[in-house]
Amino acid sequence: MQENANRAPESVERLLDSTLESVDSAEELAVGMAERAGVDEDDLMKIGMAVRESMVNAVVHGNRYSAHKKVRLSVAANGERFIVQIADAGEGFDFASIPDPLAEENLLRTSGRGIFLIRSFMDDFQMRHLESGGTEVTLVKNLVSK
Amino acid sequence: MSVKLTTRQVGDVTVVDVAGRITLGEGSSALRDAVRDMVSKNQKKILLNLGDVSYIDSSGIGELVSGFTTVTNGGGNLKLLNLNKRVKDLLQITKLYTVFEVHEDEAAAIRSFA
Numbered sequence: 001m002q003e004n005a006n007r008a009p010e011s012v013e014r015l016l017d018s019t020l021e022s023v024d025s026a027e028e029l030a031v032g033m034a035e036r037a038g039v040d041e042d043d044l045m046k047i048g049m050a051v052r053e054s055m056v057n058a059v060v061h062g063n064r065y066s067a068h069k070k071v072r073l074s075v076a077a078n079g080e081r082f083i084v085q086i087a088d089a090g091e092g093f094d095f096a097s098i099p100d101p102l103a104e105e106n107l108l109r110t111s112g113r114g115i116f117l118i119r120s121f122m123d124d125f126q127m128r129h130l131e132s133g134g135t136e137v138t139l140v141k142n143l144v145s146k
Numbered sequence: 147m148s149v150k151l152t153t154r155q156v157g158d159v160t161v162v163d164v165a166g167r168i169t170l171g172e173g174s175s176a177l178r179d180a181v182r183d184m185v186s187k188n189q190k191k192i193l194l195n196l197g198d199v200s201y202i203d204s205s206g207i208g209e210l211v212s213g214f215t216t217v218t219n220g221g222g223n224l225k226l227l228n229l230n231k232r233v234k235d236l237l238q239i240t241k242l243y244t245v246f247e248v249h250e251d252e253a254a255a256i257r258s259f260a
Contacts (some may be wrong), residue, residue: 020171048203052203102241110208110216113240117204120239136212 007038011076016055018063018071018088030075030084037077037143038075046121047082053114054086054137062088062135072136082143087136114138121134148172151180158193160184161227161252161257165198168206170197181213181224190222191259195252197228207236214246223247227255 010033016022023067030051031044035088039047055071063069069089076083099106119125149166162180167173184192194210202210210226217224225247229237237243249255 023170049203052169056203057206060170107241107245108211110212110215111204113204113207117236117239 007036007077007079008077009057009076010036011078013072013074016071016073018031018059018065018067018069022050022058022071023059026055026073027052027073028083029073030140033075034082034141036078038119039141039143043141047084047139049050050118050121050139051084051086052127053118054084054139057114058086058088058090058135061093062090063091072076080143084139085136086139087130088134089132092133092135092138093126114141149176149244153180153184155196156193156252156256159193160189161193161195161256163195163198165200167201168199168209169201169203170205174205174209177209178212180218181209185216185220185222190217190219190220192222192224193249193252193259194224195227196232196233199230199233202233202236207240207242210246211242217236223259225249225255225258227252244252 012029012033014029016026029049031048034044036045041080048123058071059065063071064074098115099112101109101116106112118130118139122139123142129135148170149172150163152163154161164177168177178252181192214224226251234243239245247258249258
């Protein structure tokens with residue numbers, strides 16, 4: 001919870017290359033905007049991690065590091081909500097196929113925790129298939145005035 | 147800065163001081179390579195000191211798990227030392243905190259391998 005009534009709305013959109021450098025850039029951009037929106041340190045960490053995990057999914061699993069595919073990033077803070085959208089240009093995947101990383105049989109898997117962590121850190125998380133075939137995720141952190 | 151790994155021997159326990167970011171790419175690869183190297187040298191008592199880890203993502207957690215299973219399957223033990231709040235919270239959220247043996251004191255951690 002943080003004071004934000006007097007902070008100006010801000011939004012930005014970027015088309016990023018499918019590289020690990022873009023993951024860093026996206027995290028830095030989102031955390032910077034969240035900080036200006038008055039988000040506290042604990043939530044800044046959560047937003048940073050959620051954006052990082054989402055970008056990794058887009059770059060690695062969606063676009064498979066393709067130099068021909070971009071990741072669309074949009075970040076907006078409007079006083080009430082902090083919203084991040086990340087879209088890849090991949091082939092999409094079955095959302096129901098994501099294994100539960102907390103299930104006993106999955107605990108010692110070396111991957112598969114990204115989406116779980118995003119859901120844990122954000123107040124809302126949605127995924128949708130794009131008509132073009134890729135996947136778009138929307139991450140929301142509520143900004144509540146005291 | 148990515149990750150910096152410094153290995154030292156305390157008796158028959160190999161202590162790896164990890165500093166920096168364990169994230170997808172350089173960081174997680176370096177940790178993976180270090181554990182594999184220790185296993186190839188038949189080092190069976192490994193203590194990862196994570197006190198100076200500033201950031202870890204799900205890939206980094208995956209490498210901790212991978213290292214744990216690799217060492218355990220080889221008849222060894224891999225334990226964790228000095229978790230900061232971020233790493234501890236992540237391991238708790240992912241239910242891995244009870245999988246690993248975690249210590250806050252190096253001397254006690256070393257003794258636990260006996």
